[in-house]
Amino acid sequence: MAVQTVATTADTAASPVDLGPAAALSCRECGHRIPLGPVFACEECFGPLEIAYDYSSYDTEELRRRIEAGPANIWRYAPLLPVPADVAEKPNLNPGWTKLVKADNLARELGVTGGLYVKDDSGNPTHSFKDRVVAQALEAARAFGFTTLSCSSTGNLAGAVGAAAARAGLRSCVFIPHDLEQGKVVMAAVYGGELVGIEGNYDDVNRFCSELIGDPAGEGWGFVNVNLRPYYAEGSKTLAYEICEQLGWRLPDQLVVPIASGSQLTKIDKGLRELIELGLVEDKPYKIFGAQAEGCSPVSTAYKAGHDVVRPQKPDTIAKSLAIGNPADGPYVLDIARRTGGAVEDVTDGQIVDAIKLLARTEGIFAETAGGVTVGVTRKLIEAGVLDPALTTVVLNTGDGLKTLDAVAGTGLTATIRPSLESFRSAGLA
Amino acid sequence: MAVQTVATTADTAASPVDLGPAAALSCRECGHRIPLGPVFACEECFGPLEIAYDYSSYDTEELRRRIEAGPANIWRYAPLLPVPADVAEKPNLNPGWTKLVKADNLARELGVTGGLYVKDDSGNPTHSFKDRVVAQALEAARAFGFTTLSCSSTGNLAGAVGAAAARAGLRSCVFIPHDLEQGKVVMAAVYGGELVGIEGNYDDVNRFCSELIGDPAGEGWGFVNVNLRPYYAEGSKTLAYEICEQLGWRLPDQLVVPIASGSQLTKIDKGLRELIELGLVEDKPYKIFGAQAEGCSPVSTAYKAGHDVVRPQKPDTIAKSLAIGNPADGPYVLDIARRTGGAVEDVTDGQIVDAIKLLARTEGIFAETAGGVTVGVTRKLIEAGVLDPALTTVVLNTGDGLKTLDAVAGTGLTATIRPSLESFRSAGLA
Numbered sequence: 001m002a003v004q005t006v007a008t009t010a011d012t013a014a015s016p017v018d019l020g021p022a023a024a025l026s027c028r029e030c031g032h033r034i035p036l037g038p039v040f041a042c043e044e045c046f047g048p049l050e051i052a053y054d055y056s057s058y059d060t061e062e063l064r065r066r067i068e069a070g071p072a073n074i075w076r077y078a079p080l081l082p083v084p085a086d087v088a089e090k091p092n093l094n095p096g097w098t099k100l101v102k103a104d105n106l107a108r109e110l111g112v113t114g115g116l117y118v119k120d121d122s123g124n125p126t127h128s129f130k131d132r133v134v135a136q137a138l139e140a141a142r143a144f145g146f147t148t149l150s151c152s153s154t155g156n157l158a159g160a161v162g163a164a165a166a167r168a169g170l171r172s173c174v175f176i177p178h179d180l181e182q183g184k185v186v187m188a189a190v191y192g193g194e195l196v197g198i199e200g201n202y203d204d205v206n207r208f209c210s211e212l213i214g215d216p217a218g219e220g221w222g223f224v225n226v227n228l229r230p231y232y233a234e235g236s237k238t239l240a241y242e243i244c245e246q247l248g249w250r251l252p253d254q255l256v257v258p259i260a261s262g263s264q265l266t267k268i269d270k271g272l273r274e275l276i277e278l279g280l281v282e283d284k285p286y287k288i289f290g291a292q293a294e295g296c297s298p299v300s301t302a303y304k305a306g307h308d309v310v311r312p313q314k315p316d317t318i319a320k321s322l323a324i325g326n327p328a329d330g331p332y333v334l335d336i337a338r339r340t341g342g343a344v345e346d347v348t349d350g351q352i353v354d355a356i357k358l359l360a361r362t363e364g365i366f367a368e369t370a371g372g373v374t375v376g377v378t379r380k381l382i383e384a385g386v387l388d389p390a391l392t393t394v395v396l397n398t399g400d401g402l403k404t405l406d407a408v409a410g411t412g413l414t415a416t417i418r419p420s421l422e423s424f425r426s427a428g429l430a
Numbered sequence: 431m432a433v434q435t436v437a438t439t440a441d442t443a444a445s446p447v448d449l450g451p452a453a454a455l456s457c458r459e460c461g462h463r464i465p466l467g468p469v470f471a472c473e474e475c476f477g478p479l480e481i482a483y484d485y486s487s488y489d490t491e492e493l494r495r496r497i498e499a500g501p502a503n504i505w506r507y508a509p510l511l512p513v514p515a516d517v518a519e520k521p522n523l524n525p526g527w528t529k530l531v532k533a534d535n536l537a538r539e540l541g542v543t544g545g546l547y548v549k550d551d552s553g554n555p556t557h558s559f560k561d562r563v564v565a566q567a568l569e570a571a572r573a574f575g576f577t578t579l580s581c582s583s584t585g586n587l588a589g590a591v592g593a594a595a596a597r598a599g600l601r602s603c604v605f606i607p608h609d610l611e612q613g614k615v616v617m618a619a620v621y622g623g624e625l626v627g628i629e630g631n632y633d634d635v636n637r638f639c640s641e642l643i644g645d646p647a648g649e650g651w652g653f654v655n656v657n658l659r660p661y662y663a664e665g666s667k668t669l670a671y672e673i674c675e676q677l678g679w680r681l682p683d684q685l686v687v688p689i690a691s692g693s694q695l696t697k698i699d700k701g702l703r704e705l706i707e708l709g710l711v712e713d714k715p716y717k718i719f720g721a722q723a724e725g726c727s728p729v730s731t732a733y734k735a736g737h738d739v740v741r742p743q744k745p746d747t748i749a750k751s752l753a754i755g756n757p758a759d760g761p762y763v764l765d766i767a768r769r770t771g772g773a774v775e776d777v778t779d780g781q782i783v784d785a786i787k788l789l790a791r792t793e794g795i796f797a798e799t800a801g802g803v804t805v806g807v808t809r810k811l812i813e814a815g816v817l818d819p820a821l822t823t824v825v826l827n828t829g830d831g832l833k834t835l836d837a838v839a840g841t842g843l844t845a846t847i848r849p850s851l852e853s854f855r856s857a858g859l860a
Binding site for chain 2: 072091093094097099104105123125126127159162163164165166167169173176178182183185186187189190191192193194195196197198199200204205207208211212215217356357360361362363364365366400401402403405408409411412413414415416417418419420421424425427429430
């Protein structure tokens with residue numbers, strides 16, 4: 001199937017695909033519907049396309065039983081995702097069903113009395129939430145007959161795509177800025193796919209990928225976060241599903257979610273609303289709070305100014321996995337924060353580091369900088385009286401501290417002694 | 431309770447503790463039994479102590495149902511471990527129930543036709559199998575009233591102890607050589623416990639820890655791999671339990687297990703024998719193969735020479751988590767390899783790196799050097815006709831590649847291009 005930016009009904013109608021309950025692509029702006037295809041922008045208004053589902057045949061209790069009897073990974077929710085029914089039998093990384101940690105020590109430090117949980121997505125196969133979204137894109141790539149899985153990336157996504165393609169037996173070709181840190185290059189290169197350095201910055205990499213998608217050279221290529229984006233993005237719904245099921249099919253009162261492009265936050269909201277509509281959880285209010293780093297806070301800035309539009313920023317923060325200066329879903333995030341009674345807040349790099357250490361010290365969870373952002377924002381919002389400590393609160397950690405060791409490089413030995421009891425005693429360690 | 435090296439019956443009889451089915455400590459050499467206590471060497475013969483259980487009340491099918499209804503972590507096996515029945519309600523890292531990956535791509539490369547699986551313990555909370563053993567030591571520490579969790583370490587164990595103690599609300603004090611690489615120091619320090627650098631090498635650190643255990647200054651200290659070792663070591667049994675349950679309550683025909691101290695391999699054998707005795711799996715033969723790095727291969731060397739004793743070596747290998755030159759359980763490993771019809775083999779550092787890349791390229795699993803050792807040994811044993819490719823084989827990966835990035839530092843970009851389609855085409859990537 002040809003790669004293209006904008007679909008016409010005629011193009012995609014010819015190729016019906018089996019992606020389970022996914023019924024069509026629907027424009028988030030104008031509602032125009034087209035058949036499923038590898039496209040991401042509406043032919044009518046150029047708005048973003050998302051998946052429309054047909055869940056009409058589901059009986060609530062039968063669906064609940066089916067989910068609970070499913071595998072301990074995201075495929076327990078296959079009936080709610082754009083994947084074929086037999087997805088669990090295909091080779092993939094089977095991400096998800098990560099721990100929802102009851103964080104009582106952290107709760108005490110922050111003064112939360114209503115129950116505080118950390119959804120710890122560092123437990124995924126390549127140790128970030130990206131495995132969830134790439135797994136959806138992989139199924140779409142298979143359905144559309146793509147043979148190369150691709151993306152532009154500066155970090156987590158590169159490894160997630162490389163690993164998923166390796167296991168699935170697809171070729172992968174990942175584009176990164178040529179001067180990326182050696183450690184990140186190794187993490188992406190070890191899976192053996194093509195890893196191409198682009199002489200330029202991340203914007204140049206992205207621009208080149210868009211060119212490639214429109215060119216015959218890109219024929220048969222699935223860019224997980226471009227022409228497969230509508231499918232890819234749906235993977236974040238599984239965070240909402242898991243949180244609610246792990247709470248005993250209950251909605252939390254408050255969620256604190258990091259914002260990069262904003263896609264994850266919007267899909268968590270979509271997932272929660274679906275669970276309500278399907279009757280799997282009770283219909284009650286919940287608040288979604290967005291978290292950014294001060295050095296890349298376009299959505300937080302717009303929220304505080306009361307704006308509906310998000311003005312791009314040039315990122316400068318240690319939270320590199322959130323450093324998207326022009327977040328595509330920024331306006332939708334603003335809508336959701338305001339509609340649900342949440343907020344958007346940001347923290348400094350220093351506060352991010354403090355929050356990483358706080359989470360590690362209290363719960364033994366070593367988070368990526370993005371996890372420092374959500375924990376730091378949670379603390380700030382409680383201190384400001386915005387987040388209610390008497391309500392059940394879930395904070396997301398979307399990645400692993402081992403990938404951002406530099407952020408806590410100042411951490412070290414608490415003492416150095418000679419190998420003798422005398423030296424031990426005089427250091428005050430007894 | 432006082433810390434001591436060798437227990438007397440009188441000392442420990444006074445303090446009955448609830449560690450579930452753990453009935454006593456039993457000497458592996460002379461069989462002498464003493465009550466449970468924080469001791470590790472037999473008062474009669476100075477042999478190593480291990481846990482003796484009372485499983486007599488279990489009905490096979492009831493036990494199976496109880497396990498299957500348990501949590502998705504090691505505590506589903508609480509009835510078979512030295513832990514209280516309510517262990518799952520206490521704050522700990524809940525390790526285990528990691529993925530058993532059906533490795534069909536790797537099987538094709540290696541010519542395995544009988545089914546090849548990778549037990550991927552990089553999915554544990556601190557990304558190594560150490561979380562399993564530390565979780566047992568933590569329960570023993572609680573039972574004996576210890577308030578400080580400690581160990582000597584140069585890597586994985588330091589982080590596992592720091593994280594477990596943080597979550598459990600215990601003090602931790604970890605001893606490491608003072609000149610350890612900065613990255614490893616950060617991974618251990620982030621959990622906020624005491625991290626003490628000892629001016630000396632790893633042997634000096636160990637010698638100091640032994641001194642501390644015998645001194646009043648060590649009162650109330652639980653050294654997970656010294657005075658809590660009998661409990662700690664039992665955690666590796668859960669690898670055997672999970673592998674069999676994940677195979678549908680079936681024994682694999684062959685297992686390839688890394689050897690550091692050799693404890694893990696002996697406990698996997700113990701776990702398999704328990705499952706047979708309990709009737710949870712059929713009684714059939716299985717073979718256990720031990721894997722070492724050539725640069726630290728005391729057990730492999732003894733195996734090949736037909737010796738019963740293991741001659742210490744000075745380690746020199748990139749597989750640092752296996753670099754124990756004088757493995758305490760070496761003789762038991764030799765027994766098990768010979769009794770089960772397995773073998774012990776070693777691979778070079780170059781073969782370790784190749785195997786890490788092979789596993790990543792075929793299955794999307796990025797293993798620590800120890801995983802490179804087991805995959806490399808599996809390949810070598812198949813090529814030598816020692817490991818039967820027609821039998822069901824399970825290979826262990828006990829740690830995460832993110833912790834040993836240096837081993838694959840040579841991996842990098844496959845191409846560098848300018849951000850243009852022309853440059854893309856001339857690089858042959860289309």
